[in-house]
Amino acid sequence: MKPVLEVEGIHKYYQDKKLFGKEQSVVKAVNGVSFSLNKGEAFGLVGESGCGKSTTGKVIAQLIKQTSGVVRFQGQDLAELSAKQLKAWRKQVQIVFQDPYSSLNPKKTLEWILEEPLIIHKLGDKTWRRKRVIQVLADVGLDASFLKRYPHELSGGQRQRIAIAAALVLKPELIVIDEGVSALDVSVQAQILNLLKKLQHKYDLTYIFISHDLNVVQYFCDRIAVMYLGEIVETGTTEDIGDQPKHPYSQALFSAKPTMEGTTDRIILKGDMPDPAHAPAGCPFHTRCPLAMEQCGHVKPERVQMAGMHHVSCHLYEEGDMSHENRRCI
Amino acid sequence: MTDALLTIDDVNVSFRFSDGHYPALNHISFSVSQNEVVGIVGESGCGKSLTARTIMGILPDNAMLSQGSIMFDDTDLARLDEQEWQAIRGRRISMIFQEPMTSLNPLLTIGRQIEEVLKKHTKKTKRDMKAKTISVMNSVGLPRAEALYKSYPHHLSGGMRQRVVIAMALIGEPDLIIADEPTTALDVTIQAQILDLFKSLKATRNMSMVFISHDWGVIRSVCDRVIVMYAGRIVEEGTVEALLQNPQHPYTKALIQSIPDHTKKGQMLYTIPGTVPGLKERGSGCPFASRCQHKQAICEQKFPEPVRMGEQSVACHLYSEAGVLE
Numbered sequence: 001m002k003p004v005l006e007v008e009g010i011h012k013y014y015q016d017k018k019l020f021g022k023e024q025s026v027v028k029a030v031n032g033v034s035f036s037l038n039k040g041e042a043f044g045l046v047g048e049s050g051c052g053k054s055t056t057g058k059v060i061a062q063l064i065k066q067t068s069g070v071v072r073f074q075g076q077d078l079a080e081l082s083a084k085q086l087k088a089w090r091k092q093v094q095i096v097f098q099d100p101y102s103s104l105n106p107k108k109t110l111e112w113i114l115e116e117p118l119i120i121h122k123l124g125d126k127t128w129r130r131k132r133v134i135q136v137l138a139d140v141g142l143d144a145s146f147l148k149r150y151p152h153e154l155s156g157g158q159r160q161r162i163a164i165a166a167a168l169v170l171k172p173e174l175i176v177i178d179e180g181v182s183a184l185d186v187s188v189q190a191q192i193l194n195l196l197k198k199l200q201h202k203y204d205l206t207y208i209f210i211s212h213d214l215n216v217v218q219y220f221c222d223r224i225a226v227m228y229l230g231e232i233v234e235t236g237t238t239e240d241i242g243d244q245p246k247h248p249y250s251q252a253l254f255s256a257k258p259t260m261e262g263t264t265d266r267i268i269l270k271g272d273m274p275d276p277a278h279a280p281a282g283c284p285f286h287t288r289c290p291l292a293m294e295q296c297g298h299v300k301p302e303r304v305q306m307a308g309m310h311h312v313s314c315h316l317y318e319e320g321d322m323s324h325e326n327r328r329c330i
Numbered sequence: 331m332t333d334a335l336l337t338i339d340d341v342n343v344s345f346r347f348s349d350g351h352y353p354a355l356n357h358i359s360f361s362v363s364q365n366e367v368v369g370i371v372g373e374s375g376c377g378k379s380l381t382a383r384t385i386m387g388i389l390p391d392n393a394m395l396s397q398g399s400i401m402f403d404d405t406d407l408a409r410l411d412e413q414e415w416q417a418i419r420g421r422r423i424s425m426i427f428q429e430p431m432t433s434l435n436p437l438l439t440i441g442r443q444i445e446e447v448l449k450k451h452t453k454k455t456k457r458d459m460k461a462k463t464i465s466v467m468n469s470v471g472l473p474r475a476e477a478l479y480k481s482y483p484h485h486l487s488g489g490m491r492q493r494v495v496i497a498m499a500l501i502g503e504p505d506l507i508i509a510d511e512p513t514t515a516l517d518v519t520i521q522a523q524i525l526d527l528f529k530s531l532k533a534t535r536n537m538s539m540v541f542i543s544h545d546w547g548v549i550r551s552v553c554d555r556v557i558v559m560y561a562g563r564i565v566e567e568g569t570v571e572a573l574l575q576n577p578q579h580p581y582t583k584a585l586i587q588s589i590p591d592h593t594k595k596g597q598m599l600y601t602i603p604g605t606v607p608g609l610k611e612r613g614s615g616c617p618f619a620s621r622c623q624h625k626q627a628i629c630e631q632k633f634p635e636p637v638r639m640g641e642q643s644v645a646c647h648l649y650s651e652a653g654v655l656e
Contacts, residue, residue: 048517049489155605156374185373185544190588190599197598212517215547219590219599242592256522258547260574260591268526269519272473272490 002075003036004173004206010069012055016277025277029055031230042207044221046214050273052230053210057176060208061095091121094167098179100159104151110162111147117170132169140165140195157188176208181216193220214257218242226250229276229284236310246312249285291316334361335538336506341398343384345609352609354380355562365532367539369553371546375606377562378542382508386425387415420447424499428511430491434483440494441479447502463501470497471523489516496524510542525552546589550574558582561607561617568642578644581618624648
């Protein structure tokens, strides 16, 4: 099957310019991220604040341009598209943000908010658009009585439904959900997660699900990539990562997850993630890694395949090497 | 169980609006023993944060404590004036707020803000205060404490600010900490560090806590007992194990069922129909009645008395002292 999305070695650097244009440090927000997505998949990007997961999401939606690297959508390199073609392409990928309070225009009615994308893309006439808006409202579980309402009249869960409807109205192939359920109460979060699942089946949607909540990601996603300091350190199926994390960082991350079963053998990491403007040489994690070796400080680990779709970038492992099952931090 | 350090007895708090008074907390009673961590869970608007503010005596201007007592040792906190409060806040009881952006002063250095409690309550020298501040900053996992001491809140990331707020609460070595979602804004690995710190403070200093969170996983890892609130009422209370393994109130059951995790992958999550009733839509009956699958006629009329059931107590008409009613 041909992948919907291929991301190859994308980098996003921000240059910190000092007064009088004297160049200072380079912040490597995303530093060589590659993965591909099949149709209908839910792909989770996890990691701590500042690891570059949101930046990766924005590059994929082309809200920001990558410094280098290739984003290919249904085989088409997006860099080769003209401005006009790129605009038409934008229908295909939509993004839902965390904060529905700030992503909906408070001065406009919901009908206006949901119709605007259709107008921008010059789709249909007034009656068709209205029909489409009502249809999409129904898809997210709201009725036509919401058309004339304003965002402030809605509860948090309803606002997030509208944000999803606004993404859905253009019938996209791929939706990036950037912390889309993080601000919600559990009971509302459950409703929104169910809704996203339902829509995925109905419209054969592909999701990139960005979240710091590992429980939600493990529930929702088929595959997971763990990011640290702008790089993917490990990727695999949800079961691979959740049950058998290989990278010392993934192990620490998943062991720190608060669960209902209570915690066992928690790995407590020392210190914070380093400043991305002064990223360490070699493996990005070596400054906090309990298992760091001499070479980790200067040689960047290659990505090695463990089994199937499970890949890890760590010097502890070699290609196809299954003897390191028990390389635990503790 | 040892003597209670904090006993809240039959507290009512109401909000004053132009069209009348509306109760926001109804008959809240619970106690916290020494060396005990009591969790409060519930959805937004259920009164968790208001309970914390009521204990600390920092209610919003239009809210009023209309009934009840809050005994801390032998002092009724509900009857203290502002001056008497000054001797207690920060020193004996301190609070960790959930928004570090609003609880830090942007114009003062981090060091000065953490130190303030020591300045107010102790006669330490400047050098001693700084040493103490740096050691507390280290214990909450703030890196490069010496350098941070002189920096301002805007230099720090959200997670670091939250740890500054936690350090401010800890430095006075209080007997009781009221923590309102203290780790919600933190990344999981930092959250794990902080939860570990709370646990060690409890073990070494006999510290007690009221721990407000919407995350059952966090509650599970730090709390001894937990209180479930809904629309300004306590609907269930008990040990963490009892509540997680054997929830009795339909709301607690629904809440636990709706939590996503890897074991529920591929299934639809349980959802509760309807929404939490607003402040002005609450009658005299059980506030959960309109969303409850087991609603009876009496539920709309009268709020049920809490019933003791082994390790927990539950306020629901489904249960009586004798056990489950049919």
